[in-house]
Amino acid sequence: MTLSTGSRTKERILVVDDEQNARVALRQILGEEGFEIAEAADGEEALALLPGFAPAAVLADVRMPRMDGITLLKRAREQGSDAVFVMMTAFASVEAAVEAMRAGAENYLVKPLDVNAVLVVLDKALEKLRLQRDTQNLRERVRERFRFHSIVGDAPELQAVFDVVKRAAPTKATVLILGESGTGKELVAQALHEESPRAEKPFIKVNCAALSETLLESELFGHEKGAFTGAIGLKEGRFELADGGTLFLDEIGDIPPSLQIKLLRVLQQKEFERVGGTKTIKVDVRLLAATNRDLADLVKTGRFREDLYYRLNVVAVTLPPLRSRKGDVPSLVSHFIDLYSKAYGKEIKGLAPGTLNALLSHDWPGNVRELENVVERAVVLCKSTELTAEDLPPSLRGPRPRERAPGALIPGATLYEIEREAILRTLEMVGGSTSRAAEILGISVRKIQYRLKEYAAGAPEPGGDRGDGDAGLDGDEPDGR
Template sequence: MDDHEQRTEAPARPGRVLIVDDEANARSALAELLEDEGYITSTASDGAEALEKLPLFEPEVVLTDLKMPRMDGLALLEEGKKLRPHVAFVVMTAFGSIDTAVSAIKRGAENYLTKPLDMTAVSALVERALEKSRLAAEASRLREQVERRLSFAGILGDHPSMQRVLKTVGQVAPTRATVLISGESGTGKELVAAAIHHNSARGKGPFVRLNCASLAESLLESELFGHERGAFTGAEKRRAGRFEQAHGGTLFLDEVSEIPLATQVKLLRFLQERELERVGGNETIRVDVRVVAASNRDLKQLVEDERFREDLYYRLNVVQIDLPPLRARRSDIAVLAQHFLRKYAEENGREIDGFTDGALRALVGYPWPGNVRELENAIERAVVLCEGNQIDADLLPVGSGREGPRAGEGDLGLLIPGVTMAEVERMVIERTLDAVGGSTAKAADVLGVSRRTIQYRLKEWRGGELEPDE
C-alpha cells in the first residue's frame, strides 16, 4: 500500500450551523454560502422553530436574526443556552441597533454581525464560533470525566475483583434498581452504597442510612415508616420515617439481615408497591426512594433457615454486589495502605515518606479479618506513633503482638511454636474486635462463632462486665 496515502489526514468533521431568520431569501443565501464552505446547515424561520430543532439537528453554531415573530432572537438565545450550553450563538442585527447586539453578548452570545451582511465576515465569524463551541464541549467533557473519576475515587482497588465491582457500580448507579451489597465487615459496603447514590440522578437528593441492627423491633418499624400521633405510648407527635426522609434520594439499609420478620413484610410491600403507611395510620403515602441494602451475613443461608423471607431476598437482590475480603485481593493492600498513610499523615501534620520493605511484607502477609477498616485503623495508629520518616513493621499490629509473646515474622505475629491455643484465641478475638470497632456481633460474624462465645471470653479476661454492644 502507498505509504503516502496512509498519512493523508482525515478531513475535519464538518461544522453544523442552524440559520434562523424570518426572511426566506436571507436564510437560503446564508445556507448556500455556508454549505459551499463545507458546513452542514439547517434553517428555521423563527425562535420557536429553532428551539425545536436544537435537540434534533444538534448545531454547534446558531446564526440568528433578532427581530422575528413568535420568539425573537434574544429569547431563543436565552432558552437555547439552557438547553445546549455549548452552542455558540451569533446574532444578526440591523445596522444602527448596536444596543440589542450588546445585550445579546451580555446574555451569552458569542458575537454579532450587522446587516446587511458582509459575507466574508460571516464565514470568518462562524468559523471562530465553531471553534469556541468545540472547545467548550471538550472542556465540559473533560470536567465530567474528572468528576466521574473523583466520585469513584473514594473506592480504591486495582484487583480484578474490585474492578468488576466498580464496573457494576457504574452500570447500576444511574438506574433505580434495588441493590444488595454483601461482604464481610469492613470491606467497604457503605462506601459502595454511597458511590451508587452519588453517581445516580438522585445524587443531589438525600442519602439516608439506617443500621437495622441498632434498634429494637418496635422502634425499627416506626423509624423506617414513621408513625402517627398516638400510635403507641410516647408517640406524642406524628413523625416521618426514614423512607419519607429519603424521598427523592436513596435509603441505605445496613445490616438488613437483622430486620425482624414482621417488618420484613412491610419492607417487601414498599419494594413492590412503592407505598407505605405510617405506624398507627391508614393514609397511604407514596415516596420516590431507591433502596440499597447491605449485609455481612449470608442472606441466602438465612432464607434457608427461614429467618429471612425468600420473596424479600429476591426483591432486594435485583443486583448483587459482592465485596471480596481484603485477603482475597492482596495486591490492593499496598495501594490502600499508601492511601491511608497519606490521609493520616496529612491529618496529623506528619512527614512520613512510606513503609519499610519489612512493613510492606507484614502488611501484605497479614490476613486482615477486619478487612479495609482494620487496615485503615492500623495505619492511623502507626502514623501517630511513628517517630521517623518511614513506618516500620514494629509499628504495625501485624508485626508484633500487642499481648503476650513478642513476635517474629509469623502470620499472626506470634511465636510459633511457643504460644498456647488460649493466647492465639485471645489475640484473634481482640484484634477482630479492634478491627470492627468493638462490636461483639460483628466480631462473631467475622470469626464464624456465636456472639455468646465472644462475650464469655471477654467476661473471663476482663472480669465481670459484658461488653456493651451497639
C-alpha cells in the same frame, strides 16, 4: 523522563565552601558543563540564597565557619527545599561525611576534588532528583486513576464490582451489597448514590441491626402522634426523608420477620402508612441494602423471607475480602497514610523497608477496616517519616524483616529474593500502585499481583535458581575508605 545533557544546561548548582580557591575551581568546571552557578562562603550565606536561587543541587563543604554543611542541609529541608545535597570533605573527616549521609545528603566527595568524580556524582544526584520529582507527579496521577469515589484498589475482583456499580447506578434497580465486615459495603452504597441521577437528593442510611423492632418500624415508616407510648408528636420516617433520593438499609439480614413483610409491601406498591396512621403515603425511593450475613442461607433456614430476598436481590455485588486481593494492600496503605498523616499533622512519606512485607503476611480478618486501624495507629506512633514494623501491633510484626539495601542482596541471594526486594521496594516508591510498579519493572500487573499473593502466603520459593551476582548495580559509589 529527560536524561539528555541538554536538559541540564539550565540546572542550577549552589557551591558552598569557605575556601575561595575551591569555589573558583568548581565554578569553572561546572560552568563549562553548562550549569548555572551561585556561590556562598558558608551555610548562613547559602541558606539566604536558597529560596531565590532554587538550585537543583547543593555542593557543600562539611566544615565551615558560622554554619556547617550538615546544619545547612537540615535547615534547607525545613525551608522546604528538595535540592539534592552532595557534601565535600577533607580525607581526614570522612566520618563527618557519613553523618551527612545520615542527615539526608545524596552523596559526598573527598578533597582534593577529582573533576570526573564531581561530574559523575552530580549527574547521578540530579538524576535521582528528577526521578523523585517524576514519582511525586506520577503518584498524584495514579491516585486519581485508581480511585472510584473514595474506593481504593485495582484488583480485578474489585474492578468487577465498580463495573456493576457504574452500570446499576443510573437505574432505579435495588442493589444488594454483600461481603464480609469491613470490606467497603457502605462506600459502595455511597458511590451508587453519587453516580446516580439522585446524587443531589438525600442519601439516608438506616442500620437495621441497631434498633429494636418497634423503634426500627417507626424509624423506617414514621409514626403519628400518640401511636404508642412515647410517640409525643408526628414523626416522618426514613422512607419519607429519602423521597426523591436513596435509602440505604444496612445490616438488612437482621431485620425482624414482621418488618420484612412491611418492607416487601413498600417495595411492591411503593406506598405505606405511618405507625398508628391511616393515610397512605407514596414515595419515590431508590433502595440499597447491605449485609455481611449469608442471606441465601438465612432464606434456606427460614429466617429471611424468600420473596423479599428476590425483591432486594435485583442486582447483587459481592465485595471480595482483603485476603483474596492482597495486591491492593500497598495502595490501601498508601491511601490511609495520606489520610491520617494529614489528620494528625504528621509528615509521613511511606513505609520503611520490610514493613510492607509484614502487612502482606497478615490475613486481615477485619478486612479494610482493620488495615485502616492498623495504619492509623502506626501513623500516631511513628517517630520518623516512615512507618516501621515497630509501629505495627505486635501480632503483625512477625519475624524481623531483613533490612538490607538491595545492593547488599547481591551476591548471596537467590534471584527470587532479589525480585521480591525489587517488587516491594518499587511498590513502596510509587505509593503502592501495582500498575506503575509493573511499568517501571517491565513486568505485567498480573505478575506483581500474583507475586504479592505468593509473598503474602509465605509461599516457599519455587525452584533453586541462584542469582549470579551480575544484576547491574554500578559500583562507583564512594565507599568512604
